Amino acid sequence: MIEAQGLTKRYGQTVAVDNLSFTVKPGKVTGFLGPNGAGKSTTMRMILGLDTPTAGDVRIDGQHYRDLHQPLTKIGALLDAKWVHPNRSARSHLAWMAASNKLPKSSVDKALEMVGLTSVAGKRAGAYSLGMSQRLGIAGALLGDPEILLFDEPVNGLDPEGIVWIRTFMQKLASEGRTVLVSSHLLSEMSLTAEELIVIGRGRLIAQSSTREFVDRASGTTVKVRTPQLDQLQGILQQQQVVTRIEDFEDQGKVLFAEGELTTDQIGETAAAHGIVLHELTLQRGSLEQAFMQMTGDSVQYHAHDELAHVADVNLPAPSGTEVAAGPKEDN
């Protein structure tokens, strides 16, 4: 478990992390989500004792990082996959890490096997692809078989296969009962990977909840209805103060959408009570992107003019029904 209380970090005039409190629990992947510059890396560095908080506190199972006896056996982290010496092999890099942390030699082969690098463990790390480097970084985090793992933007720059591998691997680690905190600005990726979310903007907490709740709370739900008695059903729902709209689709014809805190049960029963035939009744949840844009609002690090471009900056595939301006994204 990781617990942050009023965590704050200032660099001169910049408030990188602002009075942040959250809890990361074991057994699930927790996504640490926020636009570029939101303070994710700074928070992770403070968890790992690499930066000192200006105010507040963060503890790992009740202890500060600096007080952990053998830190790698408690918490492992991947902050930057490229910090390995390029002329060292993966095996010798991990052997050096294991020795300097008084971990048994056997931990090296075990970690290599977990990330699927055994067959290339003798090769120069400098010749590794980004995906292999990320795996090596993850192997380093796993050396001490820790209960708690931190990954900072682990899928940045990876190809689809690498992204799926990381996602599945994080979920496997969590299913073993570990605490897994993974930062990302890739919203759609987080919606697939994380069960729980901590969302920050400008260093401040915007939300901590399950991914599902976050999306539901921020964007509500819509019920989609196809019926040959469209106007009749719309009239009845409007009498019940339900907000409705009708859209005309080339392939489906006219479709009715009912907005708000509604269930398909309610609409199905209303239709049945009035003898209305239904061809389709579907609950449509909002996307994580919609929820994020709604909830981060002015928390993104740029002024209104740049805001949409900045949110688009986070590599979002434009979700249906949401306009997202296209914009380039520089890799970190």
Ligand SMILES: Nc1ncnc2c1ncn2[C@@H]1O[C@H](COP(=O)(O)OP(=O)(O)OP(=O)(O)O)[C@@H](O)[C@H]1O
């Ligand atoms: N060493 C530092 N000195 C001065 N300012 C810093 C330092 N490290 C971070 N910052 C600033 O603190 C803020 C938060 O940065 P941080 O890297 O933690 O954000 P992030 O959410 O990890 O962003 P990204 O996704 O771009 O990595 C930014 O405004 C950044 O410029």
